[in-house]
Amino acid sequence: MPVGLLLQGRTDERSPETNGDALRHLDALFHPRSIAVVGASDDPNRIGGVPLSLMIERGYSGRLIPVNPKYERVQGLPAFPSLAAAGGPIDIAIVAVPAAALAATLEDAIAAGVKALVVFSSGFAEVDAAGRDMQQQVTRRAREAGIRLLGPNCLGMMSFRHNVFATFSPAPRAGANKVGNIAIVSQSGAFGAFAFSLARSRDLGMSYWMTTGNESDVEFADCVQWLAADRDTQVILGYMEGCRDGDKLKRALEAARAAGKRVVITKVGRTELGSAAAASHTAALTGEDAVYDALFRQYGVWRANTVEELFTVGYAASVCPLPASSRTGVLTVSGGVGVLMADEASTAGLDLAEMPLAAQAALLREIPFAGPRNPVDITGQTVTVPGLLERTLASMLGHGDEQAGYDMVVFFPAAALLGASVAQRIVDDLIAAHTRHPDKPLVVTGLMQPAYREVFRKAGVAVIDDPSAAMRALGALAFFADAAKRPPPLGATAVVPSAISLAGKSYTEHEALQQLAAAGVPVVQSRLAATAAEAAQAAQRIGFPVVVKLCSPDITHKSEVGGVRLNLQDAGAVEAAFNDILTKARQAAPHARIDGVLVAPMVKGGVECILGVHTDPVFGPVVMFGLGGILVEAMRDVTFRLAPIDAAEARSMIDSIRARRVLDGMRGAPPSDVDALAESIARLSHFAASNKAGLQSVDINPFLVLPYGQGAIALDAVLVTEPAHTPSTSTPRGTP
Amino acid sequence: MPVGLLLQGRTDERSPETNGDALRHLDALFHPRSIAVVGASDDPNRIGGVPLSLMIERGYSGRLIPVNPKYERVQGLPAFPSLAAAGGPIDIAIVAVPAAALAATLEDAIAAGVKALVVFSSGFAEVDAAGRDMQQQVTRRAREAGIRLLGPNCLGMMSFRHNVFATFSPAPRAGANKVGNIAIVSQSGAFGAFAFSLARSRDLGMSYWMTTGNESDVEFADCVQWLAADRDTQVILGYMEGCRDGDKLKRALEAARAAGKRVVITKVGRTELGSAAAASHTAALTGEDAVYDALFRQYGVWRANTVEELFTVGYAASVCPLPASSRTGVLTVSGGVGVLMADEASTAGLDLAEMPLAAQAALLREIPFAGPRNPVDITGQTVTVPGLLERTLASMLGHGDEQAGYDMVVFFPAAALLGASVAQRIVDDLIAAHTRHPDKPLVVTGLMQPAYREVFRKAGVAVIDDPSAAMRALGALAFFADAAKRPPPLGATAVVPSAISLAGKSYTEHEALQQLAAAGVPVVQSRLAATAAEAAQAAQRIGFPVVVKLCSPDITHKSEVGGVRLNLQDAGAVEAAFNDILTKARQAAPHARIDGVLVAPMVKGGVECILGVHTDPVFGPVVMFGLGGILVEAMRDVTFRLAPIDAAEARSMIDSIRARRVLDGMRGAPPSDVDALAESIARLSHFAASNKAGLQSVDINPFLVLPYGQGAIALDAVLVTEPAHTPSTSTPRGTP
Structure with missing residues (x-):
């Protein structure tokens, strides 16, 4: 067998x-x-x-x-x-x-x-x-x-x-x-x-x-x-x-x-x-x-x-149609379970907009101790006040000045659908409401006589036993509705490959930044200097203060060999830095090819981020975004998308990290230029997608996001390519 | 009604x-x-x-x-x-x-x-x-x-x-x-x-x-x-x-x-x-x-x-006894659902220790394509190989050289308990295993004929339909077992109140640090200086470099009025800083009481943390711990306990933050002195508990945790007290 x-x-x-x-x-x-x-x-x-x-x-x-x-x-x-x-x-x-x-x-x-x-x-x-x-x-x-x-x-x-x-x-x-x-x-x-x-x-x-x-x-x-x-x-x-x-x-x-x-x-x-x-x-x-x-x-x-x-x-x-939006009304006979559902709605990303004030006032006139906002708590009076449930459903689902027009409604009747006497009236009211609004998901949660499940299903009303699970399911329906409205993911249509493969080449930081700049990612304007004098000259053109960094295709981690000097104020300091960096580099890596140093302006302010690409053996290039710094690394607060993506999708990446608030400007800092950040992520993703044949990974770290209106800028980049003549995605991970 | x-x-x-x-x-x-x-x-x-x-x-x-x-x-x-x-x-x-x-x-x-x-x-x-x-x-x-x-x-x-x-x-x-x-x-x-x-x-x-x-x-x-x-x-x-x-x-x-x-x-x-x-x-x-x-x-x-x-x-x-530990064996007939349960076990904090190698080898001899580690996947052969289930349960529950001795076992038989022919044998094997190990929770998850539920329950075997929910339930049992073994929380026994109430007094940073030092929290040794000359003298005693900070009970946010100077290298710099700080403070707050400045050593290195206390109107003082810095604030990576707690409980706070790895030393940094950190949190919590009558809040920020063996130190503290003659916990939040 x-x-x-x-x-x-x-x-x-x-x-x-x-x-x-x-x-x-x-x-x-x-x-x-x-x-x-x-x-x-x-x-x-x-x-x-x-x-x-x-x-x-x-x-x-x-x-x-x-x-x-x-x-x-x-x-x-x-x-x-x-x-x-x-x-x-x-x-x-x-x-x-x-x-x-x-x-x-x-x-x-x-x-x-x-x-x-x-x-x-x-x-x-x-x-x-x-x-x-x-x-x-x-x-x-x-x-x-x-x-x-x-x-x-x-x-x-x-x-x-x-x-x-x-x-x-x-x-x-x-x-x-x-x-x-x-x-x-x-x-x-x-x-x-x-x-x-x-x-x-x-x-x-x-x-x-x-x-x-x-x-x-x-x-x-x-x-x-x-x-x-x-x-x-x-x-x-x-x-x-x-x-x-x-x-x-x-x-x-x-x-x-x-x-x-x-x-x-x-x-x-x-x-x-x-x-x-x-x-x-x-x-x-x-x-x-x-x-x-x-x-x-x-x-x-x-x-x-x-x-x-x-x-x-x-x-x-x-069972359910897809909702027009995530605006959800929660109807309950128990305030406490209403709160429980509101808790879950928040996790599920549902929008529990409040009932219109007129509708709230009308409900309170009928039931003074009702909860009229949303969740709407009509209490145990659900069945004792004639027409209460029908009227409340109408004001939640209907579209009018005094109606909420929710695109989904979930109802928790506690155990009322177990009771023989009142249950049928509740069932009738719910089915009537759904018949009037067949395009809106309606979910009943709680306990009920088994026979009602089938009655509800036939009418297109979903029954989900657990109130929290019901909220999560509504969240999923909103997700599907949103997905159905979106254009196809960019990756689903063909991506034009770059005419020139990166494979088999190695790139210095300078060359990596140039590649990214050509792809439309904003990068710092650095100059390569082969001698101390050239470095001082470059610094003078750029304007002080400057940064001087070792430039070698063979030394990736330049700060570990003393290859980075920040905040240099004059030509003398730049020349001294040049000599010191080259001496140390030659000591640390005697056989490394050394092209000289990069001289770049000292950019201050802004929020340090990290952008990256790694090529997944099965799904191709994946673009990554996160805030920079050791804590973010410790907390793995990063997010991924399959490349390529557009700026809107990049925006959703930015919005999905836990430390999102930092980009809004905390402790008096100005809000960051997230438009420029999103555009840069999108461009990086296009670069990755069109070069996927030769690309292993890109790290842009730090990628500095400046205050709103001032853009963003890559200060350093590492580009790792595939060895020559090896197709990039032919060796799926895990193959024996 | x-x-x-x-x-x-x-x-x-x-x-x-x-x-x-x-x-x-x-x-x-x-x-x-x-x-x-x-x-x-x-x-x-x-x-x-x-x-x-x-x-x-x-x-x-x-x-x-x-x-x-x-x-x-x-x-x-x-x-x-x-x-x-x-x-x-x-x-x-x-x-x-x-x-x-x-x-x-x-x-x-x-x-x-x-x-x-x-x-x-x-x-x-x-x-x-x-x-x-x-x-x-x-x-x-x-x-x-x-x-x-x-x-x-x-x-x-x-x-x-x-x-x-x-x-x-x-x-x-x-x-x-x-x-x-x-x-x-x-x-x-x-x-x-x-x-x-x-x-x-x-x-x-x-x-x-x-x-x-x-x-x-x-x-x-x-x-x-x-x-x-x-x-x-x-x-x-x-x-x-x-x-x-x-x-x-x-x-x-x-x-x-x-x-x-x-x-x-x-x-x-x-x-x-x-x-x-x-x-x-x-x-x-x-x-x-x-x-x-x-x-x-x-x-x-x-x-x-x-x-x-x-x-x-x-x-x-x-239904279940409490387990001796969280060591859990997962037995499955479907490798995929085994992985799903392993996923959930990780979230639930369960320890899926591997089966002993001899037991793995024995199982593989019987079923070459079994998954022998843990989850243990005995495949559809569960019922076709005589005695397989019985033997596997014995080697998972039993204690011996070749047995795993798990303290809990969960079994996923997929739909096998629906089938009339084989179900009874599976039920018998499970009940026999539980009878031999009545002190170990045994849970069956998946589908079964309704009658078996009652059979299992009577035998003390729990039935939980969803495999993931079953894992979470085992996690809860391990939590209860752990809680039952712990000593009573310190707060459950009487706390001796401090003889002197803090209420109605206001504390400068200097005084706050002295209070905390008296309570056993390590604080920086700062000196109060009323004149520029005193400040320079204090700095000389402390040794350069030093920090100079405004000292005023009326100005809580001193850095906002230019009241903090770091890394001063000599007496002249200290005197200049003194004069500048006082000038700015008097401009910013003409009516503030100003005691002078604090002079403190410039402490470098270590990991910045924040410790705090706030007095909850219902539950009294609550102690807080988190890493310092803007990102942690943005990510709310902090944890709380009701005061007082001991160092072991403080350790559990430290271990529960998401950025815990930072304290282990990242990017070449040495591991931090978490023992000193835990001890400090515990002492702060005792300070809070014994002073709860007069205390509103404490903020120690930054609290610097130095490399292991070097301790930890509070660099700044703010202590806010209740107004005089007002009992601290008599006004519960939300009272109309």
Whole structure:
């Protein structure tokens, strides 16, 4: 029984790059009109018996073709000795034979014109090098023949609307699930089976379920890309352990975003401890976790850190419309729980704008001890004052002078929906309100009789048990709405590569600053001086005071060899500094190439920041921003985005650091020129994106942000390139 | 119908200070042997009918006494015109009459020798000033007569083991709940009713349920104090909105901790937004949120930020023993979910120590693709390899050379406990393992057939659906275990007040430093100089370079008036600085008293920190620690404890800031003397505690922590005192 539960073998060669090829035959794979099972078994509990028995039982309407040379009939259906012998078109062949037999099955499939294989078999790259070789050979042959391959070592896929059960998981047998708009895509079979069972136990309606196993051909990203175009799917719940092809994943996520799908992904390996466990358990190619955070943020994916969050957000996204804004009304019968929800709203970034004063006054006339602002606390009078709930919902959802016009409303009725007498009236009022405002998410949280859940769901009202979880789900809906309105991330469209590669060259600080200046990043105007006299002359042109710094491509950390002198006031001081710096440098590094010194103006004031780029092996160049200084380093208060980005996205980076207030001007300091800072980050990101082939990293430290209107300026830069003739992103981290 | 759902009137005078008085008659209140209902009604749905009908129906075994002059019998029981007319001892009288009738009812109760009143009636301090006056009068009269009062404006209390339903909440009527070891104490009736219903829906076993309403006499803290001594209660779930008497709450929480109870509290008003909502909705006396964090941390209370967390942690604490340490084994059938749990373990502070190498090797011999370290991933083979689960549990829980001896184990079987065939064997293995190690928490997470929940619970195995929530619950158990082992917080025992009050005095920097030095805080040795010549002389004694600072009790921010000069190298510079500082100070503040200047050595190196004290109106002096500098201010990276604390607790403060690494020495800096830092924080906290009567705040900024072995030193201090003759903690924040 194959149970390589983690993707221990997702190490195959890259799939074809173009979209057309990547999607080839995925329609046949995920929406098959005829399904063969190679290794078909009469026993409904065996790996070759489960899919047949499930599809017969649930009424799959296409042709089912058992293949097994030993039998004439399997599970009551006529069986064939081979795929070729079955005749007629075969969309997919499920392969439930030992690994060693896969190659022969593939030849049979080619002969029979099969479009895609779903390979349950294990014993490939997840086991050892021989298995990896075998997997690579089969995959190559399948590609040549134009056959797609899901797996190997996967649990298969299910399509609930069409009763396709191309899986050997026993989970579906435990009971039928609801058909709906949620697709589940999992790189792990075990997680996939768990997720399926959990979705069923929560009564979520599902469209597709896909597990990708070793991903020798069809990857997680392919599944997302295909689901992006699927009309029956509104929500994609993903479980990821790693990614091999960052560009493909970006394309898929952008396709989903552009199509209005809501994508929620749990990506494991969040903390350092978690990453250690991942590295020991899997050869999946995990990028840095912060890079995934950036990717998901930019591509409109909600990252769920727990299974609970994955399903709660997925449920809300499946039931609710997307709100016009994050303006949220909280309606409660308990002031205390209202406060609890307000607490969470703040964390979730929701805007709890106050009710209009007239509406507050009107409510207080009815209920003197109500809380009229927002949260709106209508107290236990909810049900005793006729029409109170209806009127309050109207003034929260309606648009008028005395109405709040919230774009989302959440209602906490405590335990009132348990009581038989009053519950139905509350339910009716809520559904009526939602019918009048069908474009606004309405969520009920708290306890209720189970029957009401279904009533609410049918009416498009979401039910989320925990009040805090309900607020987080609304935060996710606001995030999706915001993402849907944004233009595509710049990285999703093609970036024009620079004509000249940086690879194989080494850059002094002076040269690095020149490169950045050419890319539009403001840099300090420094002059290179080869002699003491040249240095003094340069200083005179620049104007005192000046800074003098060693210039050598071989000495990166110049301050450690005494190579930096600040605040020099006259020509004599500059000449002395030149001589001293060169003496010390020659002592410290006798064989280093020394070009002389850089003379630069002494720039004072402003806020020290750090800008950087590092090239992720999977996702390419990533731009970084943080404030400078030791404390920020200690607190890791930095933020990342995949390059390139525009100034608006750079602005969101600036706004996301914890020490943001420093740029507003603290303790009497003037506000900083964040416009110039954002523009510089954006330009650096474009430089990185267009030079990604040759670039390893850039550090601009310090990058000085001056008071508003005065701009910003790079004072120092280190540019590290790839060795010559090595493609930059071809060696994914973690490859054995 | 009284529905003042929030404690709008918790503004009464303080309750008696001594423990004996505070607990007087609480036994009668919470464990009554005879119960009268004043305003008893025949209608089981009316406020005066609900408690009677519930107690008759559920079989309360004590005497039930309906009081209503209009009827001879109520709900089949003989009724009396008054409490006095009923005869015989009456432990509690439930008061279900209008507010105006409470005073007369109280006189009747005094005449009848009633020990405690449970007052449902609303219309008191939660409504208006007249109501507050009425509430105060009644409370004072009750105190004089030695009668305890729960409420007014409360939902009452329930004792499930004795079938006491002194409540008019309809919630109990919706179905019986399990009796167990969890007590619920809520300041909000609405939240209390919700919590009761939620506990019942989760099948939690409850001992007591108490709501405190306006808290005119019996407070939240009294309930906790009483439950601390209750043998039937192991877990106290609290819901708080505010606190009037910090010392009483400290005593109660310490009593609970010392008695081994696990206390979990949701205190609303966590974020700024939340606090705003609280301020508008309630007159409850909320202290600063960080102060509650400190209080809960020091007194071993787990603060739950969501209802979900309150109940999940409460459930785990009710089912599981406390672990010997945080060494936790994670057992999984899915590597991915294992990583997810490892992620959460890191956040929860759990120690996922690796399995012994021999045990890893043994597991790999059985299952080559298992994950043997920790998380231990035994894959889908869990059930197909005979004895695998049993052996793995033994090697994780057992103590031996080849066994890990984890103090807690959590198991994720994915959906395996849904399957009929294999589930029972898994259940048996788990229960057998727990039977062998009954002192170690064992938690199962994931999906299962509902019947197994009860089987597990009876065996002492906890079931928590979400894997991440399970990890957090284990983190809470480790927290409780740690708290139970600690000595009582210093603040829980009496602090000897300083003989001389600081109140009404004002202190210059020089005097403030002298006060702190006397308290054992290391301070810079500065000298006061009234003339330029004295200043130069002082500098010569101290040794150059020196710092010269304005010394005036009336000018707190001396650097803003040019009153600070650093790094002066000789006597001339000191004299010039003296003259300049005094000139500028007299210009800036012509009427300020100026004592001269302080001359101090120029101390260099070390890490700048800030130490502080502020006196919270409810909880008294709170000590603060953070790193110095603008970025830390921007990032609010500071931590608090209630004073006094010892050096070990101060060490935990130091370890809890985000920028902790700075003190380890970054970028080549030496590690700092954190021992001296911790000792100084502790001494400052003792100074604050023994001077709390006169102290408003202390700021020591900068407090310089030198390299290890060289100590630490306060360079500047500001001490702000209370005005004379005003008791320091008598004006709780938020009092109208």
